[in-house]
């Protein structure tokens with residue numbers, strides 16, 4: 001857009017950037033990449049798997065889609081205000097999927113990360129009336145394929161929204177010295193049995209051992225499994 005504004009021709013910008021002339025013409029007529037692309041369905045031409053798997057996890061954990069006039073939906077994710085990097089990461093994944101503007105609205109203890117688009121229901125067909133844990137949550141085959149490619153990103157989204165990494169510790173006398181031993185472990189908590197099963201499935205994809213602590217919690221406690229999950233999730237920051 002800058003090159004065009006400086007007077008370069010469509011052909012020379014096309015040659016220099018590799019962007020098709022027709023695309024450049026459309027961008028020029030609509031006022032820029034972002035506005036033009038905002039009307040396109042991201043399902044149409046391959047989506048960013050890395051961003052999608054992450055945002056799907058976040059959405060299933062803590063996200064909410066709500067309808068607005070003229071077929072527009074708001075995707076709202078409540079992010080704990082104590083973890084600014086997670087807020088950035090969530091906003092970044094949203095931007096990579098749909099280049100609409102992402103807003104951060106402060107609320108007590110958290111920030112609402114919000115973006116509006118007609119295409120959120122295309123990306124999250126799990127949207128429906130009622131609360132997530134009161135309806136069936138099953139992934140479409142194309143979503144399953146993406147999570148199979150990026151299980152770590154999906155788990156990152158899930159654990160950073162509805163999970164936690166806690167460190168229990170104990171002290172033991174070893175050769176006359178009091179030593180402190182730490183036991184990090186992960187918990188994922190959700191009211192939806194379907195979402196818990198998706199979490200377990202993704203853990204299985206990475207060979208991470210887990211167990212149901214109770215009806216609402218999945219825990220990862222074996223040292224080697226915690227270390228594996230640390231590669232993808234890690235503490236909230």
Ligand SMILES: [Zn+2]
Pocket residue numbers: 040041042043118119122
């Ligand atoms: Zn769409």
